[in-house]
Amino acid sequence: MDKATGFHTRNILDEDNIVGVAQLCNKIDGNFDYFDEQVANAFSIYCGISIMHSLMYKRIQDAQARSKLSNELMTYHMKVSNQDVADITTCPDPHDEPNIGKFTFTPRKILHKETPCYILLMMQHLNFLEHFRIKKETLIKFILYVKKGYRDLPYHNWLHAFSVSHFAFLCIKNFQLIEKGYMTKLEALAYFISCMCHDIDHRGTTNFVSAAIK
Ligand SMILES: [Zn+2]
Structure with missing residues (x-):
């Protein structure tokens, strides 16, 4: 530090603990004594308490921001009606896209309104419903909830989630991840x-909550 600042240290009295380091340099006359040490110690305790308080305050602020965000999310768009579920169960489209199981298939070709049907289809194809005894209606409701959870953004929207899920489906199916023991059925579902x-x-944009957690 002396080299960097041009300051000349003659003697040092310091005290450190978990929250920080306090250092006193160059007593005006003489060397540090026992009394100086006691004063410095008391001083550092007060500094420590102040730092602890501001850290705690920051944590409370972050927690408040998180709870505000989740409340917003809940009230903003979380409503799936029985009619919404029925529209999926009775969807007249044959959902017979022949190349859905190939890596060359572009999931964005699927009509937006039929994406929940295809999610259901992929999960049926992977035998998740039967194996985990998932009720079809419950699953459809869940899929629609998730879909509603996405905002209308240029990229990180439901269609992005749909493409990523489709890619997972392709990997599980084409690489036979379950059959070859890379993952269990439960891990594949997860x-x-x-x-x-x-x-x-x-x-x-960069998510505020995840930035705060970091
Ligand atoms: Zn993503």
């Missing part, structure tokens, strides 16, 4: 669901 949900409520 993988697929995570892909569906991974950008939920994305605001199109």
Whole structure:
């Protein structure tokens, strides 16, 4: 520090603990004594308390921001009616896209309103419903909830989540991830669901909450 600042240190009295380091340099006359040490110690305790308080205040602010965000998310768009579910169960489209299981297929070709049907289809194809005894209506409601959780952004929207989920489907199916023992059926389900949900409520910019957590 002396080299960098041009300051000349003659003697040092310091005290450190978890929250920080306090250092006193160059007593005006003489060397540091026991009394100086006691005063410095008391001083550093007060500094420590102040720092602790401001850290705690910051944590409270972050927690408040998180809860505000989740409240906003809940009230903003979380409503799926039985009619919405029925529209999917009775969708007249045959959903017979022949190349859906190929890496060359572009998931964005699927009509936006039919994406929940295709999510259901992929999950049926992977045998998730039967294996985990998931009720079809419950799953459709869940898919529609997730879809509603996405905002109308240029990129991190539901269609992005749909493409990522489709890619997970392709990997599980074509690389036979379950059959070859790379993952269990439960892990495959978690993988697929995570892909569906991974950008939920994305605001199109660096997420404030995740930035705060970092
Ligand atoms: Zn993403």
